Amino acid sequence: METLSKQNITTIKDAAKKLTGSKRREFESQVTIDYLDSKPRLAETVFGWSRHTVELGLHELRTGIVCLENFSARGNNNSEKKNQS
Numbered sequence: 001m002e003t004l005s006k007q008n009i010t011t012i013k014d015a016a017k018k019l020t021g022s023k024r025r026e027f028e029s030q031v032t033i034d035y036l037d038s039k040p041r042l043a044e045t046v047f048g049w050s051r052h053t054v055e056l057g058l059h060e061l062r063t064g065i066v067c068l069e070n071f072s073a074r075g076n077n078n079s080e081k082k083n084q085s
Contacts, residue, residue: 004035004046013047022066029057 004012012031019027028049036042038058040051060066 009046016047016049021069022060025053025057025060027057028054029061032058033061 016024016028016031028043028047031047032038032040032043032054036046040054040058043049043054044051056067
């Protein structure tokens, strides 16, 4: 594992915050491969990233298959859907 300065860690965390979805997972997993020997738990400790997200990104990089996001399924349901019974 390469040692990273606090300034480098801050810069990497800031860059990850500016990305979303599969691009963010790809970035986080590539940083984990390059600097942390592909260890998602270490990425969680050093950068504060979800190790599950990093693991998913590592799997996506390894297989080449990108998982789709289902943003429409998130959030609160409409009151019409809630009161249907």
